[in-house]
Amino acid sequence: MQPDPITRRRLLGTLLASGTLVAGALTAPRSFAQAAPALDRGRLVVVFLRGAYDGLSALVPWSDPDYTRLRPTIAVAAPDGTAATSIELDARFALHPALAPLLPLWREGSLAVIPAAGSPNRSRSHFEAQHHWETGLPDQSTGAPGWLNRLAAMDDTRSRAVPLIGVGEANPHILSGPVRARLIPRGEAAGRAGVIGNDATRDALLELYSGDDRLSRAFREGVESRLMTSKELAAEMMAADNGAGNPAGLVREARQLAALMRADPALRIGFLSAGGWDTHANQGAATGLLASRFANLARGLVQLHADFDRPGDLVLVLSEFGRTSAENGARGTDHGRGNALWLIGRQVAGGQAHGRWEGLARGNLNEGRDLPVLHDFRAVIAQPLARIFGLPERRLADLFPGATWDRSLDGLVRRA
Amino acid sequence: MPPVQIQPNRPARHGRRMRRLDIAAMTAPFAALALLAAVTVSSRPASAAAAPQPPALTESQAVWRAASRLGYWPSEERAAAIRAHAGGARGWALDEIDRAFEASRQPARVPDHLPAVTTALSTVFAEARREREERFKAVRTAAAAAAATAAAAPQQQMHQMPQMQIQQTPAPERMQQQGAAAPAAVQPSSVASARQAATWRLISCSDPTVENPLLSRMTEFWFNHMNVFAGRLTVRPFVGHYSLHAIRPNVLGRFEDLLLASARHPAMLFYLDQNQNVADGTPGPQGRVRGINENYARELMELHTLGIDGGYTQQDVRELARVLTGWTVDPDGPSGFRFVERLHDTGEKTVLGRRFGGPGAAGGEREGIEALAMLAARPATARRLSLRLAQFFVADEPPRALVDRLAAEFLASNGDLRRVMRMLVASPEFWDPANELFKTPYDFACSALGVSTRAAAPPPVMLTLGFLASAGQPVNGWQTPDGYRTDAATWLTPESLTRRADLAAALARGLGEPEHLLAFYAEPTRERIRRVEPGSRAALALAAPDFMRK
Numbered sequence: 001m002q003p004d005p006i007t008r009r010r011l012l013g014t015l016l017a018s019g020t021l022v023a024g025a026l027t028a029p030r031s032f033a034q035a036a037p038a039l040d041r042g043r044l045v046v047v048f049l050r051g052a053y054d055g056l057s058a059l060v061p062w063s064d065p066d067y068t069r070l071r072p073t074i075a076v077a078a079p080d081g082t083a084a085t086s087i088e089l090d091a092r093f094a095l096h097p098a099l100a101p102l103l104p105l106w107r108e109g110s111l112a113v114i115p116a117a118g119s120p121n122r123s124r125s126h127f128e129a130q131h132h133w134e135t136g137l138p139d140q141s142t143g144a145p146g147w148l149n150r151l152a153a154m155d156d157t158r159s160r161a162v163p164l165i166g167v168g169e170a171n172p173h174i175l176s177g178p179v180r181a182r183l184i185p186r187g188e189a190a191g192r193a194g195v196i197g198n199d200a201t202r203d204a205l206l207e208l209y210s211g212d213d214r215l216s217r218a219f220r221e222g223v224e225s226r227l228m229t230s231k232e233l234a235a236e237m238m239a240a241d242n243g244a245g246n247p248a249g250l251v252r253e254a255r256q257l258a259a260l261m262r263a264d265p266a267l268r269i270g271f272l273s274a275g276g277w278d279t280h281a282n283q284g285a286a287t288g289l290l291a292s293r294f295a296n297l298a299r300g301l302v303q304l305h306a307d308f309d310r311p312g313d314l315v316l317v318l319s320e321f322g323r324t325s326a327e328n329g330a331r332g333t334d335h336g337r338g339n340a341l342w343l344i345g346r347q348v349a350g351g352q353a354h355g356r357w358e359g360l361a362r363g364n365l366n367e368g369r370d371l372p373v374l375h376d377f378r379a380v381i382a383q384p385l386a387r388i389f390g391l392p393e394r395r396l397a398d399l400f401p402g403a404t405w406d407r408s409l410d411g412l413v414r415r416a
Numbered sequence: 417m418p419p420v421q422i423q424p425n426r427p428a429r430h431g432r433r434m435r436r437l438d439i440a441a442m443t444a445p446f447a448a449l450a451l452l453a454a455v456t457v458s459s460r461p462a463s464a465a466a467a468p469q470p471p472a473l474t475e476s477q478a479v480w481r482a483a484s485r486l487g488y489w490p491s492e493e494r495a496a497a498i499r500a501h502a503g504g505a506r507g508w509a510l511d512e513i514d515r516a517f518e519a520s521r522q523p524a525r526v527p528d529h530l531p532a533v534t535t536a537l538s539t540v541f542a543e544a545r546r547e548r549e550e551r552f553k554a555v556r557t558a559a560a561a562a563a564a565t566a567a568a569a570p571q572q573q574m575h576q577m578p579q580m581q582i583q584q585t586p587a588p589e590r591m592q593q594q595g596a597a598a599p600a601a602v603q604p605s606s607v608a609s610a611r612q613a614a615t616w617r618l619i620s621c622s623d624p625t626v627e628n629p630l631l632s633r634m635t636e637f638w639f640n641h642m643n644v645f646a647g648r649l650t651v652r653p654f655v656g657h658y659s660l661h662a663i664r665p666n667v668l669g670r671f672e673d674l675l676l677a678s679a680r681h682p683a684m685l686f687y688l689d690q691n692q693n694v695a696d697g698t699p700g701p702q703g704r705v706r707g708i709n710e711n712y713a714r715e716l717m718e719l720h721t722l723g724i725d726g727g728y729t730q731q732d733v734r735e736l737a738r739v740l741t742g743w744t745v746d747p748d749g750p751s752g753f754r755f756v757e758r759l760h761d762t763g764e765k766t767v768l769g770r771r772f773g774g775p776g777a778a779g780g781e782r783e784g785i786e787a788l789a790m791l792a793a794r795p796a797t798a799r800r801l802s803l804r805l806a807q808f809f810v811a812d813e814p815p816r817a818l819v820d821r822l823a824a825e826f827l828a829s830n831g832d833l834r835r836v837m838r839m840l841v842a843s844p845e846f847w848d849p850a851n852e853l854f855k856t857p858y859d860f861a862c863s864a865l866g867v868s869t870r871a872a873a874p875p876p877v878m879l880t881l882g883f884l885a886s887a888g889q890p891v892n893g894w895q896t897p898d899g900y901r902t903d904a905a906t907w908l909t910p911e912s913l914t915r916r917a918d919l920a921a922a923l924a925r926g927l928g929e930p931e932h933l934l935a936f937y938a939e940p941t942r943e944r945i946r947r948v949e950p951g952s953r954a955a956l957a958l959a960a961p962d963f964m965r966k
């Protein structure tokens with residue numbers, strides 16, 4: 001972690017030191033304020049791990065004696081250089097062995113982590129918490145557009161083309177709202193045009209859907225978008241497969257997303273997700289249930305890192321909350337609070353953990369059981385939005401009302 | 417049954433009506449019978465006759481709505497029955513609830529080629545155990561081989577371990593992968609069993625000669641409300657049994673019975689880890705200590721009963737989990753459930769202010785039964801279930817007044833789901849043209865399959881399951897306990913609409929002009945369809961906007 005310059009410390013006073021969040025606007029330091037907001041400096045990809053992944057197995061606090069005390073059967077062993085143990089990152093943290101493919105990213109400095117981030121809302125419901133992360137509005141659970149959609153709406157350089165794309169889920173809330181999103185269903189079928197590839201059929205269908213109602217408009221958009229998708233993916237999949245066999249899971253969706261965003265430069269914001277993280281029982285340690293999820297995740301993230309290689313590209317890996325620091329009675333973990341949040345990108349000050357970390361001693365845990373939330377997830381996301389994408393203060397404040405600029409994270413993004 | 421109220425004014429709604437569909441705007445108004453004439457129950461005088469009438473459904477629209485919502489599609493027989501009913505569509509709907517109830521008390525007519533769906537639980541357990549042992553054997557063999565290779569090169573190989581669970585990919589693909597990964601290329605019986613369970617769902621929703629369509633609808637709703645996921649290995653063999661024996665018999669009975677049947681079923685016990693929820697400090701194997709697992713207790717309150725705003729705390733979750741300690745699976749008995757006193761936390765607990773266990777209180781299994789009964793009877797539960805029923809059957813954002821009446825009926829009837837459904841179909845809101853619903857992929861698939869199924873040929877089930885998987889609604893394949901959403905905001909998306917046309921074309925192959933279906937459509941749609949050659953008309957009819965509403 002980089003120490004704060006002394007001048008900033010003085011400015012911050014005691015509020016940050018005590019870990020409380022200040023009500024107020026997201027005010028980035030002047031030096032980073034941009035004259036013209038633009039999202040064309042790079043592309044943003046959000047990967048949501050639905051079900052609350054166990055960050056304490058991904059980013060192992062290996063030198064903390066409380067870690068193995070709290071997790072007698074599921075702790076990932078301290079690094080000893082073999083594949084059965086975690087992989088040392090620094091004096092405090094180590095990587096789960098199934099995440100080994102991410103090690104080169106860490107070493108080259110394009111992978112960074114915030115070990116104890118989360119939502120200010122204390123809900124332990126997956127569905128409510130996911131809603132908060134997807135709207136960026138943790139103080140309300142009512143309907144509001146997703147924050148990626150609202151972000152896209154703020155881009156003044158946006159053309160009339162569709163800027164948002166999701167691969168996998170039918171209609172993720174984070175993308176939903178007034179700005180149009182391309183939604184690509186999961187699986188190989190995404191590369192096929194189907195019956196609308198036939199001119200006569202397409203014309204007949206378009207006539208049936210020629211009205212000005214929402215259904216008809218959506219259908220017509222769908223025809224246009226699907227013809228494009230199938231063309232772009234067909235070429236990509238033929239080129240990429242090259243005898244390698246079909247990739248499954250996140251890595252396939254990562255490749256599809258990359259191919260489509262490459263083919264259509266208007267697409268600037270992408271969304272992927274992976275599920276199966278709600279490990280209440282028998283989650284395993286170096287191997288097992290969770291390890292297989294991590295292996296899938298690592299492959300997907302490595303793919304994204306390879307495909308999103310422009311200076312301004314950024315990948316965010318989020319999950320709705322963390323899991324209990326201690327294992328439960330079934331060798332699993334229950335719903336917790338703070339969690340590790342990851343960023344991948346050329347402008348990320350990678351190879352280090354950013355923000356505060358207080359260890360797992362009982363007195364430092366939330367309600368005596370969970371990693372606390374030491375950094376508001378919105379304050380984490382605001383850093384690259386301001387400093388990579390140039391989103392100005394007032395827009396940040398509109399996007400994440402009530403969140404506060406967190407200066408202890410000012411080292412997260414490198415100057416371009 | 418309480419008297420039906422006519423409400424001259426449109427009731428206030430929940431919040432603003434976002435994303436309302438304009439499907440009706442496409443439908444040319446028919447100068448046919450007005451809805452009131454068609455659905456008014458004869459015993460009730462129209463006291464509001466002098467007041468200005470709101471626009472009503474035509475008879476044809478009322479038939480479409482009744483058959484598509486209280487089932488999946490209007491077959492010729494059903495349409496004729498609705499039209500012939502003396503009480504109109506509303507009278508038919510009330511009778512249909514009784515027919516569905518009677519059917520729910522009878523065993524399902526599961527076709528002979530789906531034996532796994534009706535297999536006894538003890539057999540399912542035995543099969544699952546055998547399969548698990550084979551899997552462990554395969555993993556051990558692979559691990560030994562990997563260890564031999566890795567001995568020279570540490571820090572490699574680890575993530576090459578065979579994956580024990582494959583998630584995320586749509587059901588058929590997932591099952592293919594599982595099948596392909598099995599070393600001996602023998603399909604595990606749980607895969608066959610899960611496929612049969614999904615097949616049964618499709619047959620029961622599309623073939624009215626096999627299953628009462630409203631019973632199939634109610635089973636869909638309540639299964640989804642208390643969802644389990646066939647992608648979890650432990651759950652997978654039990655999903656068909658859960659749907660048929662825990663959900664189906666109880667969908668029009670008392671909610672408390674339904675809740676209890678779900679709570680005790682191995683599918684749910686495994687899915688939300690309740691089988692591992694034991695008193696803190698219980699000795700486990702190899703000197704380990706076991707304890708509370710709060711997964712089921714949380715979702716029981718958040719999803720199955722009270723709802724997120726139902727007034728419970730994290731402390732209540734914890735205490736309810738303690739109450740339920742010892743509720744677990746029974747691999748040998750007929751019910752699949754047993755209560756194990758030794759695993760039960762005998763201390764005193766307080767859930768929502770009420771005391772369970774401890775000195776002088778009924779203890780053991782009784783505590784859990786009473787806690788479930790308490791949750792089933794709470795007003796928050798009544799409101800949550802009523803809202804969800806109204807969203808499923810009436811409108812994505814249903815009128816608040818209707819939800820309130822349903823909740824009151826739920827409480828007054830001690831959670832009698834048949835009475836709640838009677839009130840729902842008798843309500844003016846159910847028949848209000850403004851309360852539109854857009855078909856989910858499942859609705860679309862069931863109805864298209866129903867229209868296209870011919871007696872001679874077996875229905876193309878695998879094709880349809882594949883469509884649902886890629887549409888994001890695989891049968892029995894939603895991973896999390898909240899179940900699928902059913903609103904247009906979720907499912908009305910551009911590219912997915914065009915995929916419906918693919919399934920329509922595939923299912924319509926060889927069908928002639930579907931005159932019966934076209935009779936329900938707006939004139940412009942019919943006119944356009946008649947302009948294509950007869951062999952293509954069925955495909956267009958199934959892909960038409962008129963077919964996308966229910």
